[in-house]
Amino acid sequence: MNEGDRHGPLPLPTIRRYPAYLRLIRERMAAGDEEISSAALAAALGIDPVLARKDIAMMGIPGRPRWGYPARELVEAMQRALGWDNVTDAALVGCGSLGHALVGYGGFAEQHLSIVVAFDANPALQGQTVHGVKVRPMTEIGRLVRRLRIRLGILTVPDDAAQECAAALVAAGVKGIWNFTSVQLSVPDDVIVQSVDLAQSLAVLSHAIANRQRSERP
Amino acid sequence: MNEGDRHGPLPLPTIRRYPAYLRLIRERMAAGDEEISSAALAAALGIDPVLARKDIAMMGIPGRPRWGYPARELVEAMQRALGWDNVTDAALVGCGSLGHALVGYGGFAEQHLSIVVAFDANPALQGQTVHGVKVRPMTEIGRLVRRLRIRLGILTVPDDAAQECAAALVAAGVKGIWNFTSVQLSVPDDVIVQSVDLAQSLAVLSHAIANRQRSERP
DNA sequence: TAGATTGTTAATCGATTAACAATC
């Protein structure tokens, strides 16, 4: 069955693989390829080729047996699915070292994400410029986010300020929050929170290391 | 069935929830509580209480009907499962802005992770001190990591240096790599890679935002 | 034609949820 532009929400694991597919396809296009096989995509991600084909089928892009899939169409469809066909303006709240790192990270351009304002509670930072972005006081979140019609907030404040800042972003009309704190934010149903939890990630790694060691010399 | 100290690898979703459980239990202990119910744990994480009970059953800690689970025992068992009962020394490779942010991040102390050396290819950084950690040239990875018996490497270099640095860490005896690049590292079977992929996380968020918008005004 | 690759349907697997029994 070809669902074509069904435009419904896609399975999360599929979505998570799209950026890696995109990276590889762009590389291959730069090298002159116009078509790419599910085997090539799968090899790059370390997954089974059928899985790659399923992920592609979700977008309704047909492939040609013996040739593979049209690279350009794949890129366009994946970018559309991810909302990366337009630039998304974002507001960063919290200009500590992690906030600095995110503003300075060049990789977001590829994902059409652009941090256009930054906020911090520290008066010493206010007015300063971080990688071309001016730091404003927290009290201006409402006014500026609303005026710039920003839909995405990036939260890199200390844990104890997280809920309060999230509320300010939501009140200003943000529709999604990229949460780098370890607080479970409470927001209205129509706002989406995506958390990057370093403790979670580290837990998986250290559990695996600790466990291997135990089984090797018990 | 009570599996007790089975010490086998636990399901990943369970492991990922342990840090959040730990955070809450420590808070409640600080407030004087000595027992905690599965309902309290579940509420803090936004999950079903049975799921919390299953996660606890994995460690073989019995609870008391009408009382809950013994807080201290939970903390000890979870820390043991995560390998957080001892301090883990780590080496950081790549002192760009993200590397700086990680060295400066205070939260790792809670997880008994300690960054004890840092490396960078930039001669201008070498010899400088970042939050008390001296930056060394890349060429010393082998010697120092081996001498300090470091088992965990943190990779925060540009993508094109990632595989090379990973190989150096592995050659020096590292057993796990916390990978902040977007490269799929190839390492021997006995080395574990845990990746923090910001593009993946952002993809989930922007897909959700883009999708809601489409369904609201189609 | 032969062969590589896509596409589809069924089986498996793991995690979560539901239902209910056991216990303090």
Added chain:
DNA sequence: TAGATTGTTAATCGATTAACAATC
């Protein structure tokens, strides 16, 4: 005792893998 909470077994659900047909 009554009631809250733990503990266990079965059902559901989603994603991946396996098997095989279709197609250029």
